[in-house]
Amino acid sequence: MQPALFTETLTVSQVTLRIRRLLEENPELQDVWVTGEISNLSRPASGHIYFTLKDKNASLRCVMWKTDAQRTKPALQEGAAVEAHGKIAVYEPQGQYQLITNLIRPKGEGALFQEFLRLKAQLEAEGLFDPERKRPIPELPRKIGIVTSATGAALRDILNTLRRRLPLAEVILAPAPVQGVDAPPALVSVLQSPILQSSDVILLARGGGSIEDLWAFNDERVVRAVAASKVPVICGVGHETDFTLCDFAADLRAPTPTAAAELATQTTLDDLHLQITNYQTRLTDLISKLLADHRSFFSALTARLRFASPERRIQSEIQHLDGLSRRILSTLTHRIRLQVSRVDGISKRLSALNPEGILSRGYAIITRKDDGKVVATVSDAKGEMNVRVSDGKFEVERKS
Numbered sequence: 001m002q003p004a005l006f007t008e009t010l011t012v013s014q015v016t017l018r019i020r021r022l023l024e025e026n027p028e029l030q031d032v033w034v035t036g037e038i039s040n041l042s043r044p045a046s047g048h049i050y051f052t053l054k055d056k057n058a059s060l061r062c063v064m065w066k067t068d069a070q071r072t073k074p075a076l077q078e079g080a081a082v083e084a085h086g087k088i089a090v091y092e093p094q095g096q097y098q099l100i101t102n103l104i105r106p107k108g109e110g111a112l113f114q115e116f117l118r119l120k121a122q123l124e125a126e127g128l129f130d131p132e133r134k135r136p137i138p139e140l141p142r143k144i145g146i147v148t149s150a151t152g153a154a155l156r157d158i159l160n161t162l163r164r165r166l167p168l169a170e171v172i173l174a175p176a177p178v179q180g181v182d183a184p185p186a187l188v189s190v191l192q193s194p195i196l197q198s199s200d201v202i203l204l205a206r207g208g209g210s211i212e213d214l215w216a217f218n219d220e221r222v223v224r225a226v227a228a229s230k231v232p233v234i235c236g237v238g239h240e241t242d243f244t245l246c247d248f249a250a251d252l253r254a255p256t257p258t259a260a261a262e263l264a265t266q267t268t269l270d271d272l273h274l275q276i277t278n279y280q281t282r283l284t285d286l287i288s289k290l291l292a293d294h295r296s297f298f299s300a301l302t303a304r305l306r307f308a309s310p311e312r313r314i315q316s317e318i319q320h321l322d323g324l325s326r327r328i329l330s331t332l333t334h335r336i337r338l339q340v341s342r343v344d345g346i347s348k349r350l351s352a353l354n355p356e357g358i359l360s361r362g363y364a365i366i367t368r369k370d371d372g373k374v375v376a377t378v379s380d381a382k383g384e385m386n387v388r389v390s391d392g393k394f395e396v397e398r399k400s
Helices: 012-024 109-125 153-165 183-192 220-228 245-249 257-264 269-308 310-353 355-360
Strands: 032-042 049-054 059-064 081-091 096-106 143-147 170-173 201-206 233-237 365-368 384-389 392-397
Touching (some): 012 081, 032 059, 109 220, 109 245, 143 153, 153 170, 153 201, 201 257, 220 245, 233 245, 233 257
Parallel strands (some): 059 096, 143 170, 143 201, 201 233
Antiparallel strands (some): 032 049, 032 081, 049 059, 081 096, 365 384, 384 392
């Protein structure tokens, strides 16, 4: 093919810019997932990550900026099969197109996540995740069941936390594999075991990992066993950002195994000591008040008994009799004095009227001798008469 005579001549920059526009303005290339194997992995001091995705027929340069690289878990490794999400861009100085990556996940994780969403929707529709089904966690459990790997770090963290916060609790360990094809049936078996169901609360736990590592806790059989447990279940699987279906089915979700142990021991040994001290103080105060009330009651009762006592009544009656005696004596004395005064008055009056008293003042009493009649008038004076004076009497006779 012959070139046109009057074709516009473009610079390298202009051609590169047109290619850039063609690629970056294509919507299909601005939201794309690419699968391949990591090679040429580089982590410079800037914090950005540079690598190449390749398969058997081609390769694609990729870059992940620092902010996205800090959120990437697990760490990228040379030769790992991954799925990278991002947009196609052109690096003009080198004339290369590349994938600006913002998310990387292990290959196959996308299918697992879709299965996670499907099963979550199904179980949620059945009501397994309803808040009404959630049971309260006992504040002071006496038995704590633990379902986790017997050799994992999660068990050590849980036991250390329980020993520090509530060493009085009895721990029932039901070890089970927490990863691989053997994990789901083993987890179901221990969750349904009578010895574990005799505890007050169950901790279902394991450390962090990829979605494949945690998949046993997304298994439908395990999720249903958690929901069917007669004992409240605290699920502490993975790290804070990890979610499994068991988290939704459990009565309480914990961000980590250590946090699960803390949530299971809401009341710690220190809390118990403080409660006992408070109870002792309250009991002492109540006993003191009760004793004071009883002392007051008994004092009042004693006073009432003393007032109602026969001895008091006798003493009162004696006192009353003494008062009556004094009043009688006083009355009698007063009456006697009145009578004495009256007799004295009568005596004086009698003395004043006594004929002998009159005679002593020079008067005489004359009586006729024959009939003893007092001579009161001259006509009464006849014949012989007796004359009585103060010191005796003598006879007289009237002649005419």
